[in-house]
Amino acid sequence: MKKILGSILIVVLLGSLLLGVAGAKDLTIGLSFPSLSFAWFAFLEQAVKDKAAQLGGIEVISLEAENNVSKQISIIEDMIVKGVNGVLLVPIEVEAVIPAVEALNKANIPVVTVDRRIKEGAPVQVLCHVGADNTEGGRNAARYIVEKLTEKYGEPKGTVIELTGTPGAGPAIDRSAGFNEIIKQYPNITVKSQTANFRRDDGMKVMEDFIMSTPQIDAVFGANDEMILGAIQALQASGKFKVEDVITVGFDALPEALKLIEEGTLDATIEQFPGKQASTAFEILVKFLKEGATPEKPVILIEPKVITKANLNEAEKSF
């Protein structure tokens, strides 16, 4: 009996010690995002942590969900139990995560979404959404390619390969929609599309097959940098096309892509400023928690930008 009482005492003491440590921070904020397997999210996580360190007194609990929707929901449920003050959320999918946001609303925990949004019109409260305009990014990529084709042929014409992202993913749909909206305005440009699942190995493989089946390739647009980097490997190995002669455009402005732009292998990539997105969202959440200030607009979209060799210094990351 004494032993049991003793153990209970120790547990209670240890528990209060842990609580005491947690209590040393003014705010605890949960960050839930799809997966660390993509460099993009690792960068976003770092930006949030940097911002938290800069503001001071804020603990960030950051958890990845292995790209698994049900796992993301249980992570958010755990965060509610832990009693976080606010949640920064990158939903894996537009709809499936809604029950978790409902639970957050019920627990009176404010939530700000970053990068990807929740389905419009869903019966849940989101303090603010900070994101990129993926559709506009796709349009920008198309405008750049049209401009370069016009320089090459004197008029906008040629064959363009579009490598699309994972079927069904929000950014994949939006980027492709924006890209095609612009490029379809030019009847002399032929677009051939195929998915490469946002992956480098698939980008290379699909490009190899396009190289075989297409007599002339003037431009390639990859809906993320991973895919365009794979496509460049395929072009370099082909012997049929010279990568310098093909207009190549990626998306995300990853350090590796920026390096290839500097070297002249890749022509352009689209920068969506993930760091700015993440820190803006984080600031809005903290401001609301500390001062009760609601953001001016419910949706803040950060304008994407085409990065080429001429404006490399405007990219957020470096290499």
Added chain:
Amino acid sequence: MPGLTEENVPFVQRFFVFWDRVGILLAFLVVCVIFGALNPVFFNPLNILNVIRQVSIIGVIAVGMTFVILLGGIDLSVGSVVAFAGIIAAGFQVKWGGSLFLSVVVPLLIGGGIGFMNGFVSTKGQLHPFIVTLGSMSIFRGATLLVAQGKPISGMSPAFRFIGAGMVGPIPFPVILFLGCVIIAGMVLKRTVFGRYIYAIGGNEEAALLSGIMVERYKISAFTILGFLSGLSALILTSRLNSGELVAGQGYELDVIASVIIGGTSLMGGEGGVYGTLIGALLIGVVSNGLNLLGVQPYWQMIVKGMIVILAVLLDKLKRRFRTV
């Protein structure tokens, strides 16, 4: 029982005997002819080399998987092993000194070591390898992220790039590696005691055990071979992509197991072989390449692949039923 002559053997039974010998090869050739007729580029020698090179990454693993499935086992962790061994290779190339020797040897040893552990735990612990390798699948995906700290590692040396992107005359080096693995594995399975015992154990484990074969040792060896070849596949992939990728190998287990099964190796063990696996892997590669050349929506590729797998297993099942009639 009266002597079975050509006339009184039922047609279905004869069909399955025939299918057993050359069926998969025939199906493969028919698919090739169809794609070739629809798009002449298909039979372009460059395209043929393209397909074999694309297949080699999955194919090398499938050779190892043939050993494991012949013994009635399964391994779901191969994709994660590819990612982990790949990130280690890239690490030695880019971050930890750039030694070509270490960046080739260490991933192979790690692959073999993981395979050994899978085999050891499942045989000595008497656990189904499905469960054990499901666990290691998660462990090594996590370990990959841990080592890489969320970022791909890129920028291999020219010597390392030869493994995946080099050519020997007109033949891509990965193709040589792949076909080399097939030939060696084929000889091991057909011509050595080791190979004969693998078929014996797969056919009837209890009988093999009673006749004094060290069953556990053979099972552990098969898993080790598979792990080693997964490491080799990781070297080819990392070298080709010029990058250690975090999502590398995701979903490979399905293509690998499908290659083995389509190639006629029975999931029950004891029957099949590595030449069938070669054709099975090529069939999957050709379907994907052919549909890409025709510009077919990618969704169809997944549907077609799934149907081929089910058809292959169904034929295997029917073969067994009619053989025992």
